[in-house]
Amino acid sequence: MDIRQWVRPNILRLVPYASARSEFKGTAQIYLDANENPFPTGYNRYPDPLQRVLKERIAALKGVDPAQIFLGNGSDEAIDLIVRIFCEPRQDAILVLPPTYGMYQVAADIADVAVVTVPLEPEVFQPRVADILAAATPQTKVLFLCSPNNPTGNNFSPAALEELIHSFPGIVVVDEAYIDFSSQPSCLRWLNTCPNLIVLQTFSKAWGLAGLRLGMAFAPAATIDFFNKVKPPYNLNQLTQETALRILAEEAPALPGRVANLLAERERLEKALVGSPLVEQLYPSSANFLLARVTAPQAIYQYLVEQGIIVRSRANVQLIEGSLRITVGLPAENDALLAALQNFTA
Numbered sequence: 001m002d003i004r005q006w007v008r009p010n011i012l013r014l015v016p017y018a019s020a021r022s023e024f025k026g027t028a029q030i031y032l033d034a035n036e037n038p039f040p041t042g043y044n045r046y047p048d049p050l051q052r053v054l055k056e057r058i059a060a061l062k063g064v065d066p067a068q069i070f071l072g073n074g075s076d077e078a079i080d081l082i083v084r085i086f087c088e089p090r091q092d093a094i095l096v097l098p099p100t101y102g103m104y105q106v107a108a109d110i111a112d113v114a115v116v117t118v119p120l121e122p123e124v125f126q127p128r129v130a131d132i133l134a135a136a137t138p139q140t141k142v143l144f145l146c147s148p149n150n151p152t153g154n155n156f157s158p159a160a161l162e163e164l165i166h167s168f169p170g171i172v173v174v175d176e177a178y179i180d181f182s183s184q185p186s187c188l189r190w191l192n193t194c195p196n197l198i199v200l201q202t203f204s205k206a207w208g209l210a211g212l213r214l215g216m217a218f219a220p221a222a223t224i225d226f227f228n229k230v231k232p233p234y235n236l237n238q239l240t241q242e243t244a245l246r247i248l249a250e251e252a253p254a255l256p257g258r259v260a261n262l263l264a265e266r267e268r269l270e271k272a273l274v275g276s277p278l279v280e281q282l283y284p285s286s287a288n289f290l291l292a293r294v295t296a297p298q299a300i301y302q303y304l305v306e307q308g309i310i311v312r313s314r315a316n317v318q319l320i321e322g323s324l325r326i327t328v329g330l331p332a333e334n335d336a337l338l339a340a341l342q343n344f345t346a
């Protein structure tokens with residue numbers, strides 16, 4: 001299977017921008033090649049366009065080859081690149097399974113690429129594999145799967161993921177933004193055997209670095225080559241690369257403990273919310289948030305805002321009408337939420 005069959009012809013032909021730092025890759029005494037300012041500010045030099053040091057570190061952490069990694073300004077950058085590498089505007093489409101993360105649709109809308117939807121199975125929010133495969137056409141170049149799914153919180157079944165990756169006739173993206181909160185294994189284990197697979201992960205959630213803007217795409221090297229051709233040359237700034245390296249060195253050992261703390265808080269919130277008369281249904285979560293269908297979504301949302309507590313209203317989203325998405329916070333924040341809900345009177 002050659003992924004070039006799904007790449008837009010203009011991208012296959014593209015001669016990428018050759019930056020000064022991509023033309024000369026060694027180290028030298030004197031750099032007069034990039035019109036940089038020679039006075040040291042700490043940031044007067046352009047950063048490594050391919051983030052080699054950081055990729056080595058992430059490769060070791062994830063058990064992949066550095067050539068199988070793209071790093072972006074959040075995984076949102078990877079989503080945007082995927083649409084622009086594979087989908088011809090006004091001709092091709094992406095396939096998404098609502099209710100899911102909104103950026104797939106927005107990236108397609110910006111690129112003038114159509115969006116085909118096959119809603120998840122009601123209540124259990126699993127992909128309807130036969131319907132998805134039936135909806136696939138030569139134009140549906142990319143299938144976006146989100147597992148654990150935002151905003152429903154559940155994992156997709158490993159069997160469904162495996163069948164879709166093997167049978168979908170195009171690129172399959174598995175967005176694993178919440179994988180560190182899940183007990184299910186990552187789809188990274190299929191990276192070497194599935195040429196059409198792209199796995200997205202991020203430093204924004206379990207690592208607590210949403211403000212840093214650092215997302216990862218893992219794919220066969222042949223796919224990553226296209227990301228590198230299309231991305232802005234210096235898409236990841238020096239400060240992000242340095243900070244990520246420092247945090248990986250200093251805080252990687254603490255990560256499992258922090259995740260365990262959040263999971264314990266999730267469980268505590270779960271138990272309390274199940275017992276709340278305001279909650280009609282609480283969906284099982286494998287992420288750092290809970291989705292609850294509540295008795296009076298607008299009124300409860302507005303009341304919480306007045307109490308200084310912001311949750312995400314998903315009240316008008318198909319298949320999860322009347323629900324609120326609640327991120328697991330610090331113990332005191334969760335206590336405040338629960339206390340506020342107890343005091344709510346319709």
Ligand SMILES: *Cc1c(COP(=O)(O)O)cnc(C)c1O
Pocket residue numbers: 073074075076077101146150175177201202203204205210213214215
């Ligand atoms: C939060 C989230 C992301 C993360 O995006 P970043 O750009 O890396 O911050 C990606 N996908 C999903 C489904 C998310 O919920």
